[in-house]
Amino acid sequence: xxxxxxxxxxxxxxxxxxxxxxxxxxxxxxxxxxxxxxxxxxxxxxxxxxxxxxxxxxxxxxxxxxxxxxxxxxxxxxxxxxxxxxxxxxxxxxxxxxxxxxxxxxxxxxxxxxxxxxxxxxxxxxxxxxxxxxxxxxxxxxxxxxxxxxxxxxxxxxxxxxxxxxxxxxxxxxxxxxxxxxxxxxxxxxxxxxxxxxxxxxxxxxxxxxxxxxxxxxxxxxxxxxxxxxxxxxxxxxxxx
Numbered sequence: 668x669x670x671x672x673x674x675x676x677x678x679x680x681x682x683x684x685x686x687x688x689x690x691x692x693x694x695x696x697x698x699x700x701x702x703x704x705x706x707x708x709x710x711x712x713x714x715x716x717x718x719x720x721x722x723x724x725x726x727x728x729x730x731x732x733x734x735x736x737x738x739x740x741x742x743x744x745x746x747x748x749x750x751x752x753x754x755x756x757x758x759x760x761x762x763x764x765x766x767x768x769x770x771x772x773x774x775x776x777x778x779x780x781x782x783x784x785x786x787x788x789x790x791x792x793x794x795x796x797x798x799x800x801x802x803x804x805x806x807x808x809x810x811x812x813x814x815x816x817x818x819x820x821x822x823x824x825x826x827x828x829x830x831x832x833x834x835x836x837x838x839x840x841x842x843x844x845x846x847x848x849x850x851x852x853x854x855x856x857x858x859x860x861x862x863x864x865x866x867x868x869x870x871x872x873x874x875x876x877x878x879x880x881x882x883x884x885x886x887x888x889x890x891x892x893x894x895x896x897x898x899x900x901x902x903x904x905x906x907x908x
Contacts, residue, residue: 685726685900689790689893690739690783692908704728722899739784746777793893 691697704725711717753770756762762770799806822830823837831837887906896902 685730687729687896687901687905688733688787689902689904690786691729692904693779693783693786700728700732701725719899722901726900739780739787743777743780743784746773746780749773750777790893 704727705721707721707724707728709717709720709724711720750770750773753762753766753773756766795806796810820837822832823840824830825840831840890903890907892904892907894903
């Protein structure tokens with residue numbers, strides 16, 4: 668019995684959850700993988716089952732594709748090393764046309780890699796913040812410092828156009844501003860036209876009309892960015908892109 672209990676963690680399969688990475692959207696070969704996974708053959712006739720099957724196939728393709736991606740940090744380090752080498756050569760002689768074009772390509776590549784790294788670290792920072800939260804760690808204090816700097820009001824301008832930087836002056840200006848507004852009202856009357864507000868609606872056919880492509884596009888367009896993924900592992904950034 669002891670042997671079975673000790674081997675049970677080893678025998679139980681480990682679930683590998685799919686997590687969409689936002690920096691994939693900035694890669695040139697990403698949409699080819701999306702097309703490959705989305706156009707895989709599916710035998711479902713029901714629209715909901717067909718959509719679920721397409722996302723399932725897409726997850727399989729992206730999981731395999733993810734294994735072939737090189738490390739972002741190493742790529743950035745290698746590109747910077749080659750750029751430093753070319754700059755060192757330029758200190759002793761003029762670069763040839765091929766070398767100059769090659770350096771220009773590397774600079775564009777470095778910018779692309781840094782943008783991917785920024786998206787990667789931003790997503791990882793959000794995940795780390797959810798898991799660690801308000802634990803008394805170095806990560807929490809760093810985030811608290813950043814948020815404090817963002818919410819700090821450095822200066823306020825009064826009615827005379829003077830900029831106030833002192834804390835007491837800013838506090839007095841805010842207090843006087845709210846004090847002047849409190850008790851002041853321009854309210855007159857509210858005219859309710861009840862016959863126009865309470866009209867009987869006869870035609871309710873619009874409630875059962877199918878969704879149009881324009882409505883779906885408008886909803887997807889106004890989805891908030893960089894939110895938690897759904898049960899299928901894809902977030903709103905993927906849907907909007």
